[in-house]
Amino acid sequence: MLTYIGRRLVYSFIMLVLVSFVSFIIIELPPGDYLTQKLQELQARGDRSAEMRIEEYRARYGLDKPLMERYWIWISNFIKGDFGESFEYERPVAELLGQRLGMTVILALSTLLVTWVIAIPVGVYSATHQYSTGDQIITTLSFIGLGMPSFLLALLVLFFAVMVLDQDIGGLFSREFADAPWSWAKVWNLLKHLWIPTLIGAVTGTAGLVRIMRGNLLETLGQPFVEAARARGLKNRTVTWKHAVRVAINPLIVILGTEAFPSIIVGNTLMAVVLNLPTIGPLYINALVGQDMYMAGTILVFIVGMIMLGSLLADIALAALDPRIRLE
Amino acid sequence: MAEQNGAAEKEQISQSYWSLVWWKFKKSKTAVIGGIVVIAFYLFCGLLAEFVAPYTLQQQTEYLEARPQPIVFKNKEGNFSLRPAVYGLDEEIDMATRKRTYVVNKENIYPLRLFVRAEPYKLFGLIPMKIHFFGVNPDNSDAHVFLFGTDRLGRDIFSRIIYGGRLSLLVGLIGQALTLILGLSLGVISGYYGGSVDILVQRLTEFVTAFPREPLFMALAAAIPPKWSPIAVYFMLTLILAFVQWGGLARQVRSLILSLREQEYVLAATSFGASDSRIMFRHLMPGTMSHVIVILTLMIPSMILSETALSWLGLGLRPPLTSWGVLLQEVGSVRAIRFAPWLLIPVPFVLLAILSFNMLGDGLRDALDPYGGR
Numbered sequence: 001m002l003t004y005i006g007r008r009l010v011y012s013f014i015m016l017v018l019v020s021f022v023s024f025i026i027i028e029l030p031p032g033d034y035l036t037q038k039l040q041e042l043q044a045r046g047d048r049s050a051e052m053r054i055e056e057y058r059a060r061y062g063l064d065k066p067l068m069e070r071y072w073i074w075i076s077n078f079i080k081g082d083f084g085e086s087f088e089y090e091r092p093v094a095e096l097l098g099q100r101l102g103m104t105v106i107l108a109l110s111t112l113l114v115t116w117v118i119a120i121p122v123g124v125y126s127a128t129h130q131y132s133t134g135d136q137i138i139t140t141l142s143f144i145g146l147g148m149p150s151f152l153l154a155l156l157v158l159f160f161a162v163m164v165l166d167q168d169i170g171g172l173f174s175r176e177f178a179d180a181p182w183s184w185a186k187v188w189n190l191l192k193h194l195w196i197p198t199l200i201g202a203v204t205g206t207a208g209l210v211r212i213m214r215g216n217l218l219e220t221l222g223q224p225f226v227e228a229a230r231a232r233g234l235k236n237r238t239v240t241w242k243h244a245v246r247v248a249i250n251p252l253i254v255i256l257g258t259e260a261f262p263s264i265i266v267g268n269t270l271m272a273v274v275l276n277l278p279t280i281g282p283l284y285i286n287a288l289v290g291q292d293m294y295m296a297g298t299i300l301v302f303i304v305g306m307i308m309l310g311s312l313l314a315d316i317a318l319a320a321l322d323p324r325i326r327l328e
Numbered sequence: 329m330a331e332q333n334g335a336a337e338k339e340q341i342s343q344s345y346w347s348l349v350w351w352k353f354k355k356s357k358t359a360v361i362g363g364i365v366v367i368a369f370y371l372f373c374g375l376l377a378e379f380v381a382p383y384t385l386q387q388q389t390e391y392l393e394a395r396p397q398p399i400v401f402k403n404k405e406g407n408f409s410l411r412p413a414v415y416g417l418d419e420e421i422d423m424a425t426r427k428r429t430y431v432v433n434k435e436n437i438y439p440l441r442l443f444v445r446a447e448p449y450k451l452f453g454l455i456p457m458k459i460h461f462f463g464v465n466p467d468n469s470d471a472h473v474f475l476f477g478t479d480r481l482g483r484d485i486f487s488r489i490i491y492g493g494r495l496s497l498l499v500g501l502i503g504q505a506l507t508l509i510l511g512l513s514l515g516v517i518s519g520y521y522g523g524s525v526d527i528l529v530q531r532l533t534e535f536v537t538a539f540p541r542e543p544l545f546m547a548l549a550a551a552i553p554p555k556w557s558p559i560a561v562y563f564m565l566t567l568i569l570a571f572v573q574w575g576g577l578a579r580q581v582r583s584l585i586l587s588l589r590e591q592e593y594v595l596a597a598t599s600f601g602a603s604d605s606r607i608m609f610r611h612l613m614p615g616t617m618s619h620v621i622v623i624l625t626l627m628i629p630s631m632i633l634s635e636t637a638l639s640w641l642g643l644g645l646r647p648p649l650t651s652w653g654v655l656l657q658e659v660g661s662v663r664a665i666r667f668a669p670w671l672l673i674p675v676p677f678v679l680l681a682i683l684s685f686n687m688l689g690d691g692l693r694d695a696l697d698p699y700g701g702r
Contacts, residue, residue: 029551147686149633152675162665288550303540
């Protein structure tokens, strides 16, 4: 077990180094860099000393050095916890990410909670009442929900809010609370805004989870040990929840690890853009558009790191929960 | 009842694989509906956009951000008539907001006609034509029909959605063709040869799939130089979408090939002296086709969606190219939604296209395995 984890960690580390390098290259790909844009901007404004100032910046950010050297500087500082400086905000990336991390995590966790609290019971109902009217409605709905992209859904919800309710639902706080210190009123205000992105973000996940849960449980319900439990005269409810669901739910841990865990960092980027949420996703898109490379690179490496960590954790948890699975 | 079933089964036995597939596919209503809608989309948007749309793609009218005209079944006298018509729009300046708005003028009524002569175009890019599927009387220069309103340059949104569908839907097809070539050939080679080739391809797919899809799309799309011509951007974008997608397909094809290559017919082919490439692409590949078709069909919607999302973010296609994502660029703000909500009309079209592809793919998945299941 320990050697397995050790091997996976070494493997993940090698992957991360490769991924960080490729990310760096991808973000480096567009012709010119942030400073060429900035130079044009300053020159357009008629700034005479523009070129000198840009050269200063270039030296400060190390942009005058060759690619490999820059990558080396970035990655060696990265390990020490210094992710470089954002060009656009002229502040350390770590600080900017830290500001938004809290809200991103809150949104991700609430979405996760809603998804699982809805999906598991619905999936169980759907499986235990197979081919009933309720099951057919659930199957149809989950089918539609699965193909429902959250950013288009967010646009539609925004439309509904603006046209019908005459309200702006964007953001996570009302204007008067945005910079206010934390108080109960602010928490209440957050909750009043939070439920909309939470529900929108939960649609696709819930639909997928319902389908998987239904499939898994149907398979489990047909197995001999369920029959045996019934034969012993246990109540239907006990058989379903204590015997079948416990087994059927195990594979879902993989989803928790590989999909839900990374979403803590990025969350639902596109929906966040539509609803103007202060999460990390929109920061990433801005960084890509503005060639703010240390920022974009850092976020990309973090996402990949979370995916690898998540799948490792999922495998370990699965092995711990399910005695049939052995790690080697 | 039982006898009937027995008869049906007997009939089935003598059927070929594909007729069984068709037989099972027809039984699923949702799949058939999905298939019909998909075909309709490709027919009307892909092939016949110029004919279906009453206006051409960039044709600007003097009506800026005009609201959609409702269709009424009335004639000039206000009595019921079978011929649908639209009311004319009159410009009006709202004194409070100092904004131009349009109000319906019930005095002017423009009956809709089929096969009207309007702007010339070339059907399939070859045949010069003037006839549009529907429109208003071309002799009356005041007459106009904007079923979904106009955008801020006065272009008819209905026409633009029809044209926009062409690029959006084509991204799916071209991208899938590329995914198919990459994923299928690498999967077959990896599964057939095994050994070091397999390990190499395996590591490559693992590496590609290690990246999160959405963020990788965005990073790669942002790397497209803004100075490129729109067409180059379009193909680059399709290439990127395909590049990110092929890993999953390659992996599934590989595992199929692993089981297929142990079959007797492969041994027979080998003993007849067939070359490796003949065995791989002539004998093994057809066996994976049914799975590949399903995977590809179910991947198309995510490609269409990715294109829409990227273009909407401003990372993908840009005007003058028109896709559904480009059309949605105009509704980035709450202001746009408040004052011109009809700009959101492309959204239902995207959703419909995605849903029908999913329905088709789901039905195909069941149908292509006609021997198993219910």
